[in-house]
Amino acid sequence: xxxxxxxxxxxxxxxxxxxxxxxxxxxxxxxxxxxxxxxxxxxxxxxxxxxxxxxxxxxxxxxxxxxxxxxxxxxxxxxxxxxxxxxxxxxxxxxxxxxxxxxxxxxxxxxxxxxxxxxxxxxxxxxxxxxxxxxxxxxxxxxxxxxxxxxx
Numbered sequence: 366x367x368x369x370x371x372x373x374x375x376x377x378x379x380x381x382x383x384x385x386x387x388x389x390x391x392x393x394x395x396x397x398x399x400x401x402x403x404x405x406x407x408x409x410x411x412x413x414x415x416x417x418x419x420x421x422x423x424x425x426x427x428x429x430x431x432x433x434x435x436x437x438x439x440x441x442x443x444x445x446x447x448x449x450x451x452x453x454x455x456x457x458x459x460x461x462x463x464x465x466x467x468x469x470x471x472x473x474x475x476x477x478x479x480x481x482x483x484x485x486x487x488x489x490x491x492x493x494x495x496x497x498x499x500x501x502x503x504x505x506x507x508x509x510x511x512x513x514x515x516x517x
Contacts, residue, residue, distance in 0.1 A: 381474030406432035462487035
């Protein structure tokens with residue numbers, strides 16, 4: 366486990382997974398560790414309209430896999446089956462990200478329960494909480510930290 370993993374996991378309480386980790390620490394980890402995976406668990410409309418993390422500069426691949434399905438937000442029943450086909454190394458670090466951190470925490474806990482040993486929730490998610498004007502992506506999350514992303 367890298368130093369950033371240790372500090373993040375020790376700082377924050379576990380919710381059935383290895384802990385919460387900042388978007389900047391996640392980006393650093395996927396740059397340094399080719400086995401690390403970032404899994405965006407939002408819905409397809411969220412990916413299309415809000416954008417997605419861009420890992421092309423680090424040579425890593427973003428996994429898009431919905432934890433809940435649009436439009437009713439029901440649980441994606443085959444999520445773990447779909448996930449395990451894409452992430453085969455149960456000991457590699459896996460970072461789960463959603464809009465603000467709720468769904469991704471649930472997905473990280475499910476993967477941990479399925480035997481994955483290093484599942485983390487991306488704190489603040491992709492867009493984070495809204496500011497006073499109701500705008501997301503400015504206070505916390507991947508966008509607010511100025512990390513690479515792209516619009517669909």
